[in-house]
Amino acid sequence: MQDTNNTHITTEQPQEAGNPMPAETKHTPATGNNKAKKTLAILAIILGTILLLLSGTTLLLRHPKVQTYLIGKLTTNLSETLNADVHIQHIHYRPLNHLTIDGLYISDQQRDTLAFIEKTYINIDLLAFADNRLDFTAIELQRPYIRVQSLNDSTLNCDFLFTKKQQPNAIALPRVNIDQLTLTDLRFRYNQYIVSDLDLSLNMPVLTSDSLDIQVESLTLDATIDQIDINLHTQLHGSLDSIFADKILLVYQNKRIFAGDIAVYHPMQLDSLYIEANCTDLYATYHSLQEVLHQLHISPTVLPKEVAQLGNIHYRGSIDGRLQHTNLHGVLTTALGAVKVNGYVETDTTLQDIDFSGHISTENFLLGKLLNNPDVGAIAFQAHLDGDIDSTQLTKCIAEANIQHIEYRGYPYQDINLSGTIGVEEVNGTLQINDENISMAINGLAVWSLQDKVLDINARINHLNPHALHLTDQYPDLSLSAMTYISLFTSGTQEQMLDNLFGYMIIDTLAINNGDKHATMEQLKLDIESEWQNQKPYHKLHLQSDYLTADIAGNFRYNTLPNTCQRILHTYFPSMIDAPKKSNKQANQLDLYAYFRELEEITDVLELPMNFPSYPTIKGFIDEHTKQIGLQAHIPHIQTAGTQIDNLTVAVDNYQDSLDIAVYMYNRLPKNNPTAAKIGDVKARLLLNALNDDVDMRILLENTDSIRNEGTIHISSHLEKENNHSLLTAHLHPTQIILNDSAWTINDACINYNAATKTVQVNHFGLSTDYQSIAAHGTASPNAEDSIQVDLRNINLQYLLGYTEAGNAISVQGPLTGWATLYGLFTQPMVEAQVAIPQAGLNGTYLGDLTANAYLDREQKTIIIEGQAIDSTHHQVVGVQGKVIPANKWWGLDIHCDSVDISLIDFWTHTFFSHPQGRAFGNLQVFGQERKTWVTAAMYAKDAQLTIPQIGATFYFSDSIYMDSTAIRIPQVNLRDAEGNSGVFSGEITHTYFQNFQYDLNAQVDNLLALNLPYNPQAMFYGRVYGTGNVNIKGDDYVCRIGVNARTEANSNFYLSVNTASTASNASFIQFAEPDTTSHTLLNLLTEPTKKVTKATKKQAKLLLSLQLEATPTADINIKLGGDDGIRGRGEGNLKITYDDSTEDVQMLGTYTLQSGVFSYSLGNIVRRSFDIAEGSSVTWSGDALAPTVDITGRYHTTASLRDLFGSEISQAATNRTSVPVNCVLHMTEQLFNPMLKFSIELPQSDESIQSQVNSIINTDEMLMRQVLYLLVFNRFYTADYLQNTQQSIGLNETYSLLSSTITNQVNTWLSKLTDVFTMGFNFRTDGEGETASQEYEANFQIQPIRQLVINGNFGYRYNDLSNRPFFGDLDIEYLLTPNGKLRAKAYTHTVDKYSLRQANTVQGIGLVFKHDFNWKNKTKNLHVKEKKVKKTKTKKDKQ
Secondary structure, rough: OHHHHOOOOOOOOOOOOOOOOOOOOOOOOOOOOHHHHHHHHHHHHHHHHHHHHHHHHHHHHHHHHHHHHHHHHHHHHHEEEEEEOOOOOEEEEEOOOEEEEEEEEEOOOOOOOEEEEEEEEEEEEEEHHOOOOOEEEEEEEEEEEEEEEOOOOEEEOOHHHOOOOOOOOOOOOEEEOOEEEEEEEEEEEEEOOOEEEEEEEEEEOOOOOOEEEEEEEEEEEEEEEEEEEEEEEEEEEEEEOOEEEEEEEEEEEEEEEEEEEEEEOOOOOOOHHHHHEEEEEEOOOOHHHHHHHHHHOOOOOOOOOHHHOOOEEEEEEEEEEEEEEEEEEEEEEOOOEEEEEEEEEEEEOOOOOEEEEEOOOOOOOOEEHOOOOEEEEEEEEEEEEEEEEEEEEEEEEEEEEEEEEOOOOEEEEEEEEEEEEEEEEEEEEEOOOOOOOOOEEEEEOOOOOOOOOEEEEEEEEEEEEOOOOOOOOOOOOEEEEEEEEEEEEEEEOOOOOOHHHEEEEEEEEHHHHHHOOEEEEEEEEEEEEEEEEEOEEEEEEEEEEEEEEEEEEOOOOOHHHHHHHHOOOOOOOOOOOOOOOOOOOOEEEEEEEEEEOHHHHHHHHOOOEEEOOOOOOEEEEEEOOOOEEEEEEEEEEEEEEOEEEEEEEEEOOHHHHHHHEEEEEEEEEEOOOHHHHHOOOHHHHHHHHEEEEEEEEEEEEEEEEOOOOEEEOOOOOEEEOOOEEEEEEEEEEEEEEOOOEEEEEEEOEEEEOOOOEEEEEEEEEEEEEOOEEEEEEEOOOOOOOEEEEEEEEEEEEOOOOOOOOHHHHHEEEEEEEEEEEEOOOOOOOOOEEEOOOOOOEEOOEEEEEEEEEEEEOOOEEEEEEEEEEEOOOOOOEEEEEEEHHHOOOOEEEEEEEEEEEHHHHHHHHOOOOOOEEEEEEEEEEEEOOOOEEEEEEEEEEEEEEEEEEOOEEEEEEEEEEEEEEEEEEEEEEEEEOOOOOOEEEEEEEEEEEEEEEEEEEEEEEEEEEEEEOOOOOOOOOOEEEEEEEEEEEEEEOOOEEEEEEEEEOOOOOEEEEEEOOOOOOOOOOOOOOOOOOOOOOEEEOOOOOOOOOOOOOOOOEEEEEEEEEEEOEEEEEEEEEOOOEEEEEEEEEEEEEEOOOOOOEEEEEEEEEEEEEEEEEEOOEEEEEEEEOOOOOOEEEEEEEOOOOOEEEEEEEEEEHHHHHHHHHHHHHOOOOOEEEEEEEEEEEEEEEEEEEEEEEEEOOOOOHHHHHHHHHHHHHHHHHHHHHHHHHHHHOOOHHHHHHOOHHHHHHHHHHHHHHHHHHHHHHHHHHHOEEEEEEEEEEEOOOHHEEEEEEEEEEEEEEEEEEEEEEEEEEEEOOOOOOOHOOOOOOOEEOOOOOEEEEEEEEEEEOOOOOOOEEEEEEEEEEEEEOOOOOOOOOOHHHHHHHHHHHHHHHHOO
């Protein structure tokens, strides 16, 4: 197809036509033959003429002059039509449809290159030209170059090609059809952007004179832009006004970066150009984005490295708009999460001025990974942004955001709202948080201009829980609230900014709550003032709060204060502190004063380990001009858990040209502290003097009390520098000091340190007493062969431990003797040692002769440990094997125990359980690495016993306990009590390297003796209690939850004393009203005993107790109310008891129903009375344990003469008995501490007629109360004044009754000390005068040898002239056939009362008794309501 001739138009001759076919021979006339011959001749002439013309035309077109003429005419016409320069180097034509054009050049109207095509190959259908159309079957453009340039008027240099103009001599363009258009090695340039090596193939486009109609089934583009490979595949259709590219696939550097569809409207007009893109996938990475920025020449912009965390970035959505305005609606997906985008971006042609606005949101974006901050987690938010960017600088941004949640340190903050404006020199905004554990609002303004800077912040913290927010591991119950105000201003140059600072910072109404502890700080305010005096800045800082007042004032510059301190200290330690490289232009001078007060509240709330009951003060100054400094701190008292330091004083000054430091303290230990008994108080002073690298230090011990600690330790040191490395020489002067009343001698020793070689050399250090000594000498350095030798002789380890906290954690008995060599102390410490402790003991328990060796395995670089304890029978009780690997900081010990006395653990466990006994067998592995320690064990406890002192119960077991690296595991340990009753204990205690303990323990007990405390008048409770049920103990370092579900068992006898905390103010339980009063109250005697007791020690964990108790009638409950007064009884019920020790709140729910019981009380400590509590009496709790409601009926049984009640009327009765059984009935209801009391009198063995006569006399409340009083006090009826017809003294009978009651009480008191199964009482009565006089002597008794058998009775003798039965007596015997007492057998014999109509002297009976309580309350509710209505109706009728 190609032709190498580039200067001429060439043609190719068509092949000659074959000879015409010979004419067919026919027998025709001559004329016919002539006509045929003529026709053939004409056709031959025409054909020849055509061939001649074609040949001539071809030859003519190949002629140079013709070619030049045609090219000139064509380029001239095109130039005139386009108003641009058009040149063609050569045209090659090959008939009939092949045309080649070489060197086609077209300029723009600015006469610069628009297009240049090296070669153009055309296949054309010439016949279509007749229809004013050009049909090209194929067009190929080789190495075309196209240059598009933006003009100053925002148009393009190619716009003139698409502008319709009518030129006078212009040729009208025909309709053009192109089947195949191919561009090879296309080079395209748009402004400064260049596309090269581009291959393009178009199928079936259509062109007309007015527009370009395109139907491209497949377009493939391969190009290189600045050495970057780009591949494009798409389908095109449309026109010059609207081009649509479908199924676009754009590959960049062998990676797909775009897939989707694009529509371009008005592509050749920049002003109206509009693009719509539907992105199914727009792909980018950190590196590709950085390359795009580089290609766009946006410099020196560099993307932050954090953007790389986004990984592969995909955008799915739509992008539409013009070149300077782009809209985005879609989802941006990254490796950290997805972000929804809905907004627009506007920019200029240089991409330097950018406006943006839109809405972005995400549901779970990993913000922490983007910021490379492990404390920050995922975020979910919605935000709206409006802003401007000018030359890569953010000039303005208005933002509003709602953060649904954001994780910080593992806590999901919720409901955060942000709004504000960001400018070039200003930020103004608000922040609100409404989270469960933090609620706050912040308003702020920050301005930073070239000259002025302003910061204004107002914050309100409604509540903040730092522990819940994971800001601290401490204070789980701490919450804060406060108001904060900050207002700061400064101006001037960058160097002057800090020195021109003034303003204030305020924390207002800071409330600190930690559980039930509270502290409030009204205000903390820091005032900052700055001014210039004689061209020197003067600063004043004043801090004022409830706890601290502080002032700093003087002529100084903030940024030169470090230089000042460095310059002054260089004088005293020139080898350690270099002189400042720059001298200050201004000498700094300042004064400091601080005064602390009322710190007890804040230290208590924050549970700090120390307290300051007095007010500490700090004073100081710096004067650079005179090179003097001074500091004095004084703390009158410091209190910690186990000690008190008095008069701690620190003084620093350099008045004498040397730096002098003095420290004084007096450490007082409480007398109950075990360490105090060992070492006593400590009074000490430290004096240090430094000048020119010479340091003289003296430590003076000055305690001369009962336990002496006195003496002086003198150390002289010198510092110097050699080859820019420091050297220290310390001389320890020989002296003698007294420690814990023992005289110790310190040898003359020297210690040298070389910083260059990091070497410490110890020479002849020694510390000794008469029989103990410690000596050390040698070298410690990075060299593993250097060592320090330590020799020990008869060292009392417990004496040394007494100076440390370990002295309270462990007790070691026996003198230690041996040696140790320490290697590589500064690299990998190694040790060789051999020690022995004869007659060694641990925690007061004898172990035997203890020996231990440690030696080096240099090949393995390990320390091998061996040890054992041999008892007096030459039996190895303990064997130890272990090793230490210093390189890995790993160590491990295998400990074998063979019959180790368990009593040694009593030292640690006596507060939980005491007197442990038994023997331990098994293996224990202890190993660790760095600060982590693991313990595994399988131990067997044989014949072990433990006593829990709080309940007095001792448990016995022989079983195994296991430990692993994370837990102590207790599998099904069988417990026994002292009586052989059993229980099962199991559970586990988990931990993290023996920290963060969590435990879950369970016990199942069956009739186990759970309480076994002897009588103690000072104890709140004692007795013996058996129980069956389950116990669960679960908790951690902060909360302990104890759940109990149990029931009481037989033989339980529980005593609860409610008067141990204080003594009741009134021994009487009943107050009788005045005669005209009918209301009666019970004294609230439980108020004092139930007062909250102040905690002696602070609890380490919050205790939550939940007790579900099934009380059964098999248990005796005794409530001691003081002296012999109290309540004793049996009953049943389900009670739920909860207790929270943080609030000391006790809650109870349930009803306890009494089946039997006795209520005893004393009158004036002379007469004691007992009420038998009726079956069915109950106590009900509905919440507060101190506010139960009661429904109790009690009866006091006595015998009394009716003659006292009837007077002379009784003389007419025919009887031979004067006394009858009488019950004083007490009925108590409503609140226990404010009850409603009702009394009544019963005659249980008298006829109804007698009861009616008694009721007729006791017919008023006043008479009832008087009779009850006489019966309770004198065991007789009160005789009304109108019935008294004798002169006998009533007082004498009352005296007899009182005397008999007193004797009865005394006898019962003696009997109670001997036995609790037998009680008895006595009565003595006189009645009448003369012939009717009578005297009666009576004794009553009760015997209960076992719980099921109860025997009640009385017997007596009466002296009466009219009586024929001087002896009388009653006897009742009951035997409980069931444990709950509902079914029982009863037998009795009673003397017939003289008022009875029976003729027999006695009456007997035997039978079965069944008792059961029914709740008729709900069933009879309506009945009672109706009854009340009837009563009301009758009342109204009566009133009428």
